[in-house]
Amino acid sequence: GNSVTQMEGPVTLSEEAFLTINCTYTATGYPSLFWYVQYPGEGLQLLLKATKADDKGSNKGFEATYRKETTSFHLEKGSVQVSDSAVYFCAGARNDYKLSFGAGTTVTVRA
């Protein structure tokens, strides 16, 4: 079956530090890949996505590139802020539209 493996946390950073969260997806064929963010007490919000290999998704200073050869979709941000403190979920879906989620990575940014 399909599965998403996501770097486990928690991750604690200082403001302006570089953030990377690893994600790989195993499936037959190539899925669409997503990063969702969940701020405290809220639902999930789509952060960025890539619908085919070699696509780069970007939003709010975050970037992720769909690496075809490794089916990886690592999330990066060059300079984090306190407001980036949240839980980040990697997810994948094939044409059946059923999202498979990673376990989530809790990120805390200290001032």
Place this chain on the structure above:
Amino acid sequence: NAGVTQTPKFQVLKTGQSMTLQCAQDMNHEYMSWYRQDPGMGLRLIHYSVGAGITDQGEVPNGYNVSRSTTEDFPLRLLSAAPSQTSVYFCASSSTGDYGYTFGSGTRLTVV
């Protein structure tokens, strides 16, 4: 534009009680899903629907029923609540060709 609306936001049930979690979307999305979120386990798919009148099971369907009589609504029914169903439940919708789901704000359910 309200997006995906879930009610109630909080609920406490006694073991054996039944209830329905409501989900409505106003974006004319074909795809709708229910997930549960448990600590350290990410989100797991309970049931999903690809259109009105069509539903299917996800990863953890036992103890839950769904129906999709209209495009807008996708209620989740707990038949006989158990403590193992204590969780946060999220409803989500997506349009064909988009894949990116819009999530509701969640229902926090506690079964005692």
